[in-house]
Amino acid sequence: MAPGAESATDGSYPLTRALYLYINKKPDEALSPAVLEFLKFTNSREGQDLVRKAGIYALPASEVQRNQAQLIEGRIASSSSGR
Numbered sequence: 001m002a003p004g005a006e007s008a009t010d011g012s013y014p015l016t017r018a019l020y021l022y023i024n025k026k027p028d029e030a031l032s033p034a035v036l037e038f039l040k041f042t043n044s045r046e047g048q049d050l051v052r053k054a055g056i057y058a059l060p061a062s063e064v065q066r067n068q069a070q071l072i073e074g075r076i077a078s079s080s081s082g083r
Helices: 005-009 033-042 045-053 061-073
Strands: none
Touching: 033 045, 033 061
């Protein structure tokens, strides 16, 4: 199996690892407006383009959509950065 964006994100290439963003806040605390905007940016098309330019595989569209839905609903539980 050759390494590449598709094989890394679909799990068929075994030597990958996920990168996560961690937010330092209490579970019952709301996100600050600045942090919320940053997370929205990291999951935007422009943010994911910057991830690619940095040499990191961007998130699959399904994960970006899930992250965006969680941000809208105020729930944060998944990664915002690619493999």
